[in-house]
Structure formats: structure tokens, C-alpha cells
Amino acid sequence: MNQNISLNTSVTSEPRLTSLSHGGGCGCKIAPGVLSEILKSVPQLPFPKELLIGIETSDDAAVYQINDSQAIVATTDFFMPIVDDPFDFGKIAATNAISDIYAMGGTPLFALALVGMPIKVLSNETIARILAGGAEACRAAGIPIAGGHTIDSVEPIYGLVAIGIVDPKRVKSNAAAQAGDILILGKPLGVGILSAALKKDLLSAEGYQEMIANTTKLNTAGPALAKLAGVHALTDVTGFGLAGHTLELARGSHLTAQIDWQQVPLLSNVQNLAEQGIITGASDRNWESYRNDVLLPEQFSPAQQALLTDPQTSGGLLVSCSADAVNDVLAIFKEHQFLDACVIGQMTSKQAQYVTVLL
Incomplete structure (x- = not known):
């Protein structure tokens, strides 16, 4: 029998x-619908032509070109x-x-x-350990x-704040998918549900280790994915869940994304936990923000909906690529030890x- 855990290596x-926090990880994010409403009233300054990617499509990072072969990638994330x-x-x-640098x-x-x-x-010891983990x-x-x-x-x-560099010709936005593209997800879902179980002291030691890994x-x-000509769009799945970040990709590309739910990889036991009602409040907030843009099958269960909208902290890359690039994309994921990476859907008109x- 698995023993549930409550881990804290700081001063007892x-x-x-x-x-100490009202939310955790990327579940702290302001819901996408609320964020969109807030930003409507914020005046927008003209963007210089060198700013290749700004806030227009809710992409993962800003990209600023400095010469023909180099562009700065800049992002920030904290929770x-x-x-x-x-x-x-x-x-x-x-x-x-x-991750946002890699996603571009x-x-x-x-x-x-940012501390x-x-x-x-x-204690100073505990704070130092947090900084040591980041280091x-x-x-x-x-x-x-x-x-x-x-x-x-x-x-x-x-x-x-993370700063990176990229060849401007290899920048991968979340707004360049093409009809007929195949969707590939690099990591399994369920981090938010595992974090909810941890708060309730219902997460096994094995579940915790899987979550940390x-x-x-x-x-x-x-x-490496960005170097493939057949990769058209790239993003990572974080606080808005698989549905929310796929929505951003589809909306930015003016297409529809079809997700084959039976193919979506899940972390161990998260389906069972979701069926017990162990979910995050962010999952419900996410769904209320974009429910009008997402079509679910009638037989889709509340637990499946919770997983679809579950906020992922440090989630996987979501790739939109041509059909003839699928094997190359999966090979790159395998080379980097993303053994759960798999095809989860496609882009259509x-x-x-x-x-x-789809079920």
C-alpha cells in the first residue's frame, strides 16, 4: 500500500x-478571459519592426531581432x-x-x-534552498x-526572467499552424491534479516523484524542433491547460484544433483522482473563460473536462507540424528523453x- 506524503525539508x-499561498504553480495565473478583459483597457504603444513577436497572439515570449541571424528571446514567469x-x-x-525560451x-x-x-x-535556510533549486x-x-x-x-x-537567443528564421510562434498539421504533445497531463492531492495529503510518494520528474x-x-521545416507552430502547455493553450494556437492560426482525447497522455492515477473530485479551482476558472470556444462530446465526463483544463506547471511542448514531419518530431522528443510524447490531434480549417x- 502506498504511503501518502507531506514533504517539507525546511525547518520543522x-x-x-x-x-502560505492561495494558489500554486501555474494555477496562480489570472484566468484567460479575465486577463483578456483587463488588457482591453491598456493602451498599446506602436511596436518597432524589430519586435517580431509581442503580445498580439499571447505567445510564450517576446522576440526582438538584432541582426539578420540573431534575435533576443525574453520572458518572465513566477508563482x-x-x-x-x-x-x-x-x-x-x-x-x-x-521553458518559454525553448517553446520559441x-x-x-x-x-x-524574481524573489x-x-x-x-x-527561515533564511528555507529561502536559500528555494534559490538553490532555481540555480x-x-x-x-x-x-x-x-x-x-x-x-x-x-x-x-x-x-x-529568462533571456535567450534564436535565429529569426527559426522562431516558432504559436500562431503559424497550417490546416492539415498534426498535433504532438511532449509531456503527459495532470500536474494540477497531483498538486491538489498533495495539498490534501492524498498524494503517494510515487506520485510525488512522478510530479517532480x-x-x-x-x-x-x-x-532542435525549430530547425525542422515541417514544424510550423510551437508552444508549451502551462496554466491555461491543454484546452487553453491549444485554443491560443488555433485562434492565432485562424484554424480549428481537433484533440483526440483517447490519445492524450496522462500522469499515473490522475484520472482516478479527478473522478474523486480532487481538482484545482483554476481548472474551473479556465473552463469558464473559454468554454464558448471549445466543443466537447456529450459523453465527456467532469473528470475528463478537469484534465483538459488542468493547469500544467512546467508542462510539455505542443507541436503543430506537417504529416511528413511527425516521425522526425517524435524522434527528437525521444532523443531528449520525452518518452510520453505522442500525436494527440490535428489542425483543420x-x-x-x-x-x-473527440472521443
Whole structure:
């Protein structure tokens, strides 16, 4: 019988990290519908021609061209704890931030740390362990943390500004998919559900290890995928769930994405946990934000809907590629040890909804 766990390697008198935050990981994101409403009232300045990718299509990072062969890729990502172990929290948050560089087809160069900590609640040792976890993720990516900024915060917050570089000809937006493309997902779903189980002390030690392995695995396949002519669009699946990030890809490309739910890879036991009602509040917020743009089959269960909208922290790359590039894409994923990568659907001409789920 699996023993459930409540992990915290910091000072025993300190509270659990997850107890200090109202949300965890990418589940902290403002729901896409609310964010869209907020941004409507924000005045937009003219973009210089060198800014190849800005905010127009909700892409993963900004891209600014500096010459014919080089463009800067810049992104930032930070959130509250998704786990109680401080080292794991830092490593997950840093891995998640760096992922946006890979999702543009770029190579990371360096990072800046963003640190907000309740210094009267957490010990210096615990805060140092969070930063050490972030540094370990950067070490694995081959980049330094070159600086950053710290504040005394009510809730613990950690993340990075990540800076990378890419050949402008190899930038992969989330808005360039083509009709007939095949969709391939690099990591299995269910991180949000596992984090919800952890908060309720219902996650087994094996489940925790699977969660950590998934969320701390850098999406290093991105640059190699970007070199394939048959790869047309690329993004990563994070806080808005598979449905939300597929929606952004489809909307930006003026197409409809068809997801074959039977082919979507899932982390161990998350289907069972979802059927028990162990889900995040962000899942429901996500669904309310984009339900009018997503068509579900009548027999789609509440648990399946929760998985479709489950916020993924440091989730997998979502690739839209031509049919003749599928084997090459899967080979690159395999080379980078993404053994769960698989075909999950296709892009078609625009239909009534941007995303259609098939059973």
C-alpha cells in the first residue's frame, strides 16, 4: 500500500510552503478571459519592426531581432509554491520559466531571479534552498543567474526572467499552424491534479516523484524542433491547460484544433483522482473563460473536462507540424528523453469552435 506524503525539508517549526499561498504553480495565473478583459483597457504603444513577436497572439515570449541571424528571446514567469519542499519549488519554478525560451525555438543565455518571500515566516535556510533549486535548474540548462530582485512578500513567490537567443528564421510562434498539421504533445497531463492531492495529503510518494520528474524536466527539444521545416507552430502547455493553450494556437492560426482525447497522455492515477473530485479551482476558472470556444462530446465526463483544463506547471511542448514531419518530431522528443510524447490531434480549417475534442 502506498504511503501518502507531506514533504517539507525546511525547518520543522515553519508552516508548509503551500499553506502560505492561495494558489500554486501555474494555477496562480489570472484566468484567460479575465486577463483578456483587463488588457482591453491598456493602451498599446506602436511596436518597432524589430519586435517580431509581442503580445498580439499571447505567445510564450517576446522576440526582438538584432541582426539578420540573431534575435533576443525574453520572458518572465513566477508563482507561489506548488510543493512544500523548498528546493523542489525553486527548481520547478525555474524550469517552468526557462521553458518559454525553448517553446520559441530559442536557446537560453542567462536568467534573473524574481524573489518575494515572507521573511518573518520563513527561515533564511528555507529561502536559500528555494534559490538553490532555481540555480540547479539553470545549471542543467547551462545558464547563470546573473542577478535579480527581492522583496518582502506576504506569500512566497519565486521565478525568473529568462533571456535567450534564436535565429529569426527559426522562431516558432504559436500562431503559424497550417490546416492539415498534426498535433504532438511532449509531456503527459495532470500536474494540477497531483498538486491538489498533495495539498490534501492524498498524494503517494510515487506520485510525488512522478510530479517532480515531470515538472523539473527542461523542454530542451525546442531548438532542435525549430530547425525542422515541417514544424510550423510551437508552444508549451502551462496554466491555461491543454484546452487553453491549444485554443491560443488555433485562434492565432485562424484554424480549428481537433484533440483526440483517447490519445492524450496522462500522469499515473490522475484520472482516478479527478473522478474523486480532487481538482484545482483554476481548472474551473479556465473552463469558464473559454468554454464558448471549445466543443466537447456529450459523453465527456467532469473528470475528463478537469484534465483538459488542468493547469500544467512546467508542462510539455505542443507541436503543430506537417504529416511528413511527425516521425522526425517524435524522434527528437525521444532523443531528449520525452518518452510520453505522442500525436494527440490535428489542425483543420476553421469551424464553429476553435477547439473540438473527440472521443
